[in-house]
Amino acid sequence: MDHSAKKNNKKRVAIVGGGLVGALNASFFAKRGFAVTIFESREDIRCAKVVKGRSINLALSHRGRQALKHIGIEEKIVSMGIPMHARMIHSLNGKQSPIPYGKKGQYILSVDRANLNKELLSVAEAYPNTKLNFNHKLLDWSPETGAMTFHGPDGNEKEFHADLIVGCDGAFSATRKQFLRRSRFNYSQTYIPHGYLELTIPPRNGDFAMKPNFLHIWPRHTFMMIALPNLDKTFTCTLFMPFEDFEKITTGNELLGFFQKNFPDSIPLIGVDALMRDFFRLPAQALVWVTCSPYHVLDSCVLMGDAAHAMVPFYGQGMNAGFEDCIVFNEIMDQFNEDFAAVLPEYTRVRAPDDQAMAELAMYNYVEMRSHVNSRYFLFRKFLDNTLHFVMPKTIIPLYTMITFTRTRYRQAVIQWQWQNKVITHGLWIFGTMSIVGAAYLLLKYGPKKPHITAEQLWNRVLALKWLQN
Ligand SMILES: Cc1cc2nc3c(=O)[nH]c(=O)nc-3n(C[C@H](O)[C@H](O)[C@H](O)COP(=O)(O)OP(=O)(O)OC[C@H]3O[C@@H](n4cnc5c(N)ncnc54)[C@H](O)[C@@H]3O)c2cc1C
Numbered sequence: 001m002d003h004s005a006k007k008n009n010k011k012r013v014a015i016v017g018g019g020l021v022g023a024l025n026a027s028f029f030a031k032r033g034f035a036v037t038i039f040e041s042r043e044d045i046r047c048a049k050v051v052k053g054r055s056i057n058l059a060l061s062h063r064g065r066q067a068l069k070h071i072g073i074e075e076k077i078v079s080m081g082i083p084m085h086a087r088m089i090h091s092l093n094g095k096q097s098p099i100p101y102g103k104k105g106q107y108i109l110s111v112d113r114a115n116l117n118k119e120l121l122s123v124a125e126a127y128p129n130t131k132l133n134f135n136h137k138l139l140d141w142s143p144e145t146g147a148m149t150f151h152g153p154d155g156n157e158k159e160f161h162a163d164l165i166v167g168c169d170g171a172f173s174a175t176r177k178q179f180l181r182r183s184r185f186n187y188s189q190t191y192i193p194h195g196y197l198e199l200t201i202p203p204r205n206g207d208f209a210m211k212p213n214f215l216h217i218w219p220r221h222t223f224m225m226i227a228l229p230n231l232d233k234t235f236t237c238t239l240f241m242p243f244e245d246f247e248k249i250t251t252g253n254e255l256l257g258f259f260q261k262n263f264p265d266s267i268p269l270i271g272v273d274a275l276m277r278d279f280f281r282l283p284a285q286a287l288v289w290v291t292c293s294p295y296h297v298l299d300s301c302v303l304m305g306d307a308a309h310a311m312v313p314f315y316g317q318g319m320n321a322g323f324e325d326c327i328v329f330n331e332i333m334d335q336f337n338e339d340f341a342a343v344l345p346e347y348t349r350v351r352a353p354d355d356q357a358m359a360e361l362a363m364y365n366y367v368e369m370r371s372h373v374n375s376r377y378f379l380f381r382k383f384l385d386n387t388l389h390f391v392m393p394k395t396i397i398p399l400y401t402m403i404t405f406t407r408t409r410y411r412q413a414v415i416q417w418q419w420q421n422k423v424i425t426h427g428l429w430i431f432g433t434m435s436i437v438g439a440a441y442l443l444l445k446y447g448p449k450k451p452h453i454t455a456e457q458l459w460n461r462v463l464a465l466k467w468l469q470n
C-alpha cells in the first residue's frame, strides 16, 4: 500500500547514488511512505546519449527479479531481457557445447544496464513522495546531525538534512568516506590483476550471429570471454585478461594473433575491423573487490550495493546481491517497526556475512576459472554437477543453482556446497575402495585358475631356485 509522506508525517530518507541499487531502493522507501530524495552525481541518464564506462548488459537472476517484483516491474524488465537457458561453451577448436542451467524455468536474463537504470529511476520518480536530484555529488556528511554537503549543478555547495542517509554510491563510495574515520570500521579494497574490455558481435543477415538464448563462455584459463545477447540482435562480449597481457597487445597484428590463438571462432563473428577498432578504442577497465563492516553508522547512515560490497563479476551476482540488499533491509524494517536505531545494526548483523560470502565466492570463482578452467574442465564440472543433482536432487544442489536460482542465503549456500563436496569426496573414496576390493574378490574367485600348490611344494621350489642361482 503506498502512502504519501505528508499524510503520515514520515521521516526523510536521502539516497546517495541513482545507479541500479539507489534507484531501486528509492522505490522501496517511497512505497513505505518516506519522503525520499535521490542525489545522483551524473546527469539524468534518461536524457544522456551514452552511459560511458560500465558493462553494457548484465545477467539478472532470481534474487534481483524478486526485488523488482516488490516494486511491480519484474514482468516489464523480464520482457526487456533475453533469457539464457544454458551456457554455450566455446572450445578452442570452435566446437560449441550447450549445458542447460537446469529445469525449464531456470534461466538467467541478459538485460541492458542503461535501460534498467532508466526504468528504475522512472518508477521511483512516479511516487509523489520522491524527488530526484541529478548533477549533485556528495562531498561529505555528518553522523551526528545527518547534514549532507553536495557539489550542485551550479557549482555551488548545497546542504541537505535527512533522518536516514542510504549510501548507494558504488564501489568508490563518498558516503563510506565518513565510515573510514570511525573506530572499529573494517575495510578492504583489492584490485585484481585482470581487467575487462567490451567488444560487440553485430547481427548477421539481420539476425543474431550466434544462438541468442545462451550465456556464451570462452574459458581459456588466464583469459576468459563471455557474450550476452542484446535486444538489437547484437552480443556484448566481455574479455577478461590480465592488464599485463592487455599491455602486450599494441598492434593490430598482435591483436589478431592473440585472438587467432585463443578465440579463433570469435574473429569472424566480431569482424576484424570492428575488433581492431573496439579493442584499441578504450583502455581496459579495472576490477575491484571492496568489503567492509559494519554497513551502518549509529541510526543515521547505511550502505547498500557496491558501496558496501563491490565484488568481482565472475559469478554475475553484484547487482543481484545489491537488489537483494533492498529486500533484506525492507524485511528488517517490518520486523523492527522502522526503528532505525534497531534496524541498522540488525541489517549489518544479518546481511554483511551473506554479502561477504558472495564476494569471496566470486573471488574464488575468479581464481578457479583463471587457474584451471578450460572448456573441457568446464564441461566436465557442469556435467558432474548436473549428473549428481539428477541422481540425488535433494542432497546435491549445484552451487551455481543455489546462488542463481534460489534465495538461499549466500553464506548458507556456501556452507551447503562445502558439505556436499565432503559427501562427494567421501562417496568417491568409498566407491573407489569398494571397487578395488570387489575387483580383487572377483579376480580371486573367477580369475584364471592357477594349479593348486601346497606350502611345502612352494618351499621346495624356492630352495631349488636358490640352488640353481648359486
Ligand atoms: C564488467 C562487469 C560486469 C558485471 N556483470 C554483472 C552481472 O552480469 N550481473 C550482476 O548482477 N552484476 C554484474 N556486475 C556488477 C554490477 O554492475 C554492480 O554490482 C552494480 O552496478 C552495483 O550497483 P550500485 O547501484 O550499487 O552501484 P553503481 O552501479 O556503481 O551506481 C552508483 C551510482 O552512484 C553515483 N555516485 C557515485 N559517487 C557519487 C557521489 N559522491 N554522489 C552522488 N552520486 C554518486 C554513480 O554516478 C552511480 O550512478 C558487473 C560489474 C562489472 C564491472
Ligand SMILES: Cc1cnn(-c2ccc(OCc3ccccc3)c(C(=O)O)c2)c1-c1ccc(Cl)c(F)c1
Pocket: 059, 087, 108, 215, 217, 224, 225, 226, 240, 313, 314, 315, 316, 365, 368, 369, 373, 377, 378, 381, 382, 400
Ligand atoms: C555473467 C555471468 C552470469 N553467470 N556467470 C557464471 C559464472 C560462473 C559459472 O560457473 C562457474 C564455474 C564454471 C566451471 C568450473 C567452476 C566454476 C557460470 C556457469 O556455471 O555457467 C556462469 C557469469 C560469468 C561471469 C564471468 C565469467 Cl568469466 C563467466 F565465465 C561467467
